Amino acid sequence: MHRKKFAVAPHSRDEAIGRSTLRSAFDHPGRSLLVLALVAAIAGCQRDESTPIAPRGADLVAASDTRMNPATLAEGKKIFRFDTYGDETFWTDTLRMHEVISTSVSPVTALSVGLKVDANALPPEVKAGIANKSIDLNSPATTATLLKLGAVVGVVGTVEGNTLTRVGITCALCHSTVDDRITAGIGSRLDGWPNRQLNPGAIIALSPALTAAQKAVYNSWGPGKYDARFNFDGKNDPTVIPPAYGLAGIHGETFTADGAEVKYWNRYVAVTQMHGQGNFSEPRLGIDVKQSPDLVAPLLDRLQAYELSLQAPPAHSGSFDATAAARGQVVFAGPGKCATCHVGNLFTDANVRLHPTSEIPTDATYALRSATKQWRTSPLKGVWQHPPYFHDGSAATLADVVEHYNTSFTLKLTTQQKADLVEYLKSL
Numbered sequence: 004m005h006r007k008k009f010a011v012a013p014h015s016r017d018e019a020i021g022r023s024t025l026r027s028a029f030d031h032p033g034r035s036l037l038v039l040a041l042v043a044a045i046a047g048c049q050r051d052e053s054t055p056i057a058p059r060g061a062d063l064v065a066a067s068d069t070r071m072n073p074a075t076l077a078e079g080k081k082i083f084r085f086d087t088y089g090d091e092t093f094w095t096d097t098l099r100m101h102e103v104i105s106t107s108v109s110p111v112t113a114l115s116v117g118l119k120v121d122a123n124a125l126p127p128e129v130k131a132g133i134a135n136k137s138i139d140l141n142s143p144a145t146t147a148t149l150l151k152l153g154a155v156v157g158v159v160g161t162v163e164g165n166t167l168t169r170v171g172i173t174c175a176l177c178h179s180t181v182d183d184r185i186t187a188g189i190g191s192r193l194d195g196w197p198n199r200q201l202n203p204g205a206i207i208a209l210s211p212a213l214t215a216a217q218k219a220v221y222n223s224w225g226p227g228k229y230d231a232r233f234n235f236d237g238k239n240d241p242t243v244i245p246p247a248y249g250l251a252g253i254h255g256e257t258f259t260a261d262g263a264e265v266k267y268w269n270r271y272v273a274v275t276q277m278h279g280q281g282n283f284s285e286p287r288l289g290i291d292v293k294q295s296p297d298l299v300a301p302l303l304d305r306l307q308a309y310e311l312s313l314q315a316p317p318a319h320s321g322s323f324d325a326t327a328a329a330r331g332q333v334v335f336a337g338p339g340k341c342a343t344c345h346v347g348n349l350f351t352d353a354n355v356r357l358h359p360t361s362e363i364p365t366d367a368t369y370a371l372r373s374a375t376k377q378w379r380t381s382p383l384k385g386v387w388q389h390p391p392y393f394h395d396g397s398a399a400t401l402a403d404v405v406e407h408y409n410t411s412f413t414l415k416l417t418t419q420q421k422a423d424l425v426e427y428l429k430s431l
């Protein structure tokens with residue numbers, strides 16, 4: 004448990020970030036070109052008649068309409084995978100990650116902190132070179148090549164000649180992985196799957212711009228975890244990176260349902276965590292970030308449409324015992340009392356109610372830091388795919404989850420009932 008309060012002024016870091024992103028584009032001609040290019044790209048998209056954009060304030064119903072349009076989905080996918088919202092100002096200008104990557108991050112190092120390589124972005128000769136080892140995976144120069152090819156999932160780099168000059172991150176960094184079809188960490192993208200090998204804290208801690216105390220906090224998080232509130236409240240209590248799939252129809256995203264639609268959180272993360280350029284205001288948390296022009300807002304509808312199109316992966320037949328799962332379903336609805344909160348096809352009552360922390364047998368710290376201060380019942384489709392479980396990863400397996408509920412809620416389930424319930428959860 005890392006619940007120690009972090010006293011080293013995270014706010015001052017944030018203010019520094021604010022300054023660097025707010026400063027005038029005229030002071031930084033390179034940046035103004037970037038801004039112009041992005042603005043032009045966005046403006047271009049908006050004028051494209053084939054891509055209707057949901058009206059402002061559109062709810063999930065409208066989002067599911069745009070979801071049907073393949074052109075909108077294709078753009079949303081591109082945004083999800085490749086848009087940095089101008090966050091290079093943070094990852095390059097503030098954290099100087101381009102220097103670290105150029106000097107000390109070989110592909111082997113990158114893979115060891117959980118970064119993934121998109122095999123489909125690699126030309127045949129590069130794939131062959133990796134296979135026959137003629138390409139040196141221990142050289143940072145190879146990382147620059149992979150970035151130039153757009154092959155590092157969730158990391159976008161500008162390479163001039165052989166020099167990495169700008170680097171930024173995208174949503175895919177944390178919410179995509181690959182199927183390892185070439186080798187571990189190299190394969191086809193799986194969007195929406197949480198990257199539970201990624202160690203965002205260890206990556207950020209490589210920055211030469213941080214103090215030793217800040218690095219110690221980032222290094223304490225571990226793989227698959229990130230604290231999306233640390234830079235505001237200074238508390239060190241990371242959550243697992245959740246899936247971004249299976250969310251269609253659920254009003255209330257994140258562990259604590261801070262917003263009523265996915266767009267709310269996308270804006271939160273893009274502006275306050277990735278440090279993209281845009282606005283985010285949340286009076287309940289005292290957050291009010293304004294940066295002009297807003298590079299995030301015009302992309303949110305398409306991004307949301309793509310996210311809501313991402314389905315939870317079905318369980319492989321053979322990965323669970325179907326007969327036991329059928330018995331487990333009865334336990335889920337009956338003596339396990341699971342269906343009182345994990346209701347309906349979405350396996351959550353999030354559209355109806357949230358739960359005070361006193362009702363839920365997990366550590367309350369994180370919920371109390373959120374806007375709602377309550378828990379949202381986690382949707383369970385595809386739950387087989389992403390151990391460990393609960394917001395803090397405190398249950399390593401589904402058997403641990405069941406055991407934890409059995410004890411906390413005094414369910415008195417038999418060994419057989421618990422085993423059947425686990426098989427049912429594996430089948431969802």
Ligand code: HEC
Pocket residue numbers: 172173174175176177178203228229230231242243244245246247250255256257258259265268269270272273277306310
């Ligand atoms: C550095 C890692 C990281 C990046 C980058 C990131 N996220 Fe997340 N995301 C998280 C974490 C951690 C949470 C859990 C926060 C919480 O629930 O309070 C989360 C939560 C979510 C959720 C809620 C899922 C649910 O179960 O309801 C969605 C949707 C999401 N992110 C989408 C995005 C999108 C879209 C982007 C890009 C704009 C993005 N994320 C960028 C780490 C990340």
Ligand code: HEC
Pocket residue numbers: 258335339340341342343344345358362363365366378379380381382383386391392393394395404405408409424428
């Ligand atoms: C009182 C409401 C409630 C009941 C009853 C309940 N859950 Fe949950 N469940 C939640 C909430 C809220 C969470 C998220 C808690 C957290 O992450 O700390 C959750 C999380 C989970 C998770 C983890 C999901 C993930 O993505 O990590 C699983 C699995 C789960 N519940 C299964 C069950 C099973 C099986 C039962 C019955 C034995 C059950 N739940 C009973 C509300 C409930």
